[in-house]
């Protein structure tokens with residue numbers, strides 16, 4: 093069924109701007125009006141005056157259900173007629189407000205808010221005569237620098253052997269010293285006996301950043317660049333370019349050089365924290381030469397503050413999940429103990445399991461069952477569906493594949509749903525505009541390079557059969573689109589899906605150098621809750 097026939101409307105392909113943008117009525121009052129009572133739909137008014145007037149819909153151009161090109165969506169622009177029946181939404185709103193205020197629900201919400209959010213892992217590593225040296229080449233000549241006794245002249249030579257660092261914007265490699273002023277050396281041009289996996293850093297990252305059940309998961313670490321930040325150097329706020337859909341983060345190792353400024357400042361969802369690199373490598377307590385490190389999820393925004401004196405030298409690495417190996421193969425054999433480096437702690441403590449369990453045993457909570465949603469805290473790298481002309485298509489990352497790689501608090505929410513036998517799935521969320529109450533939950537990241545149009549959600553549903561047309565519980569009165577509420581499902585948001593994908597190209601990423609195939613996407617986790625008494629939806 094096409095969108096227009098589903099709505100009982102005339103198919104309008106008019107490009108007249110006045111028509112396309114005319115104010116639209118909600119179908120809540122225009123087509124079969126429905127009352128949603130704790131998840132169940134009761135039809136109030138079986139006959140739709142609109143569908144009677146509209147006559148039979150024109151044939152659907154893709155009745156066979158094959159997928160559409162993005163551009164074809166334009167032809168689905170539909171226009172609803174003004175309804176004379178005012179929507180009765182007061183009752184709906186009262187019921188859903190009650191659900192939001194249910195103590196068992198707010199307790200669970202508070203538990204989700206209170207999850208410990210660990211977005212990073214830090215420490216310092218003692219260096220010895222072997223691990224404090226870096227060999228490098230420049231202009232075809234070999235050099236080395238020993239950080240145990242590097243003079244400022246040695247550091248200057250290293251700095252001058254670097255190239256100006258670039259960064260990626262929209263798949264372009266950009267050199268812009270107002271955004272990033274630093275020197276970089278590619279991994280092919282230097283070597284060191286310092287290996288993060290040999291000295292226990294990778295184990296520390298696994299323990300701090302991966303969920304508890306991943307204690308055995310393999311991590312691949314890839315040396316990326318050596319960076320020198322001299323006086324006046326900096327790198328403004330960015331996220332790190334995902335180089336594969338298995339990449340989850342970055343590791344920055346700060347080598348021991350005296351410098352001032354140059355702190356790494358992280359910002360994520362309203363929280364800011366600082367890794368003071370100059371302090372982290374200070375050799376006073378306990379005494380001895382050390383490198384400091386910070387690993388973080390790559391989608392967490394960070395910047396390097398201006399270096400005010402000295403040279404700040406870092407090694408950067410990409411971190412990937414590697415399911416072809418296990419911890420045992422990677423584990424450091426005789427690593428010296430890491431030295432803790434302080435970063436202000438993040439909030440701790442959560443009672444996810446008892447509060448969700450109490451919620452599910454509350455007869456007033458979704459008595460008929462329904463969908464519960466969580467806007468995820470982090471973004472996830474996915475492989476872009478890449479179409480070259482019409483014949484070369486790379487396979488995009490299936491969202492189901494990301495479920496096993498959820499980060500930190502997102503993994504905790506996912507795990508508690510699984511523990512309590514709730515079926516979960518990851519979805520991308522599309523709205524026609526930021527304030528729209530209705531949205532579409534899809535199973536893939538869609539490449540939609542055209543402006544949002546009225547009627548688009550229905551078109552998405554036609555294109556992606558498994559897509560869910562939905563609205564937030566309590567938002568019934570705000571529905572403005574052209575889709576019948578009986579074709580939509582309410583989602584009860586535990587954590588709002590704040591920033592969502594819009595219909596802009598999703599493939600903007602900037603960080604170090606650009607990556608061609610991967611980008612970050614915002615996702616939400618949808619859990620299906622069964623009716624009271626039969627909550628489990630995992631069979």
Ligand SMILES: O=C(O)CCC(=O)C(=O)O
Nearest residue numbers: 319344396406408603604
């Ligand atoms: O050198 C550093 O501290 C890290 C810089 C950075 O964020 C990057 O190279 O992406």
Ligand SMILES: [Fe+2]
Nearest residue numbers: 331332394603
């Ligand atoms: Fe970065």
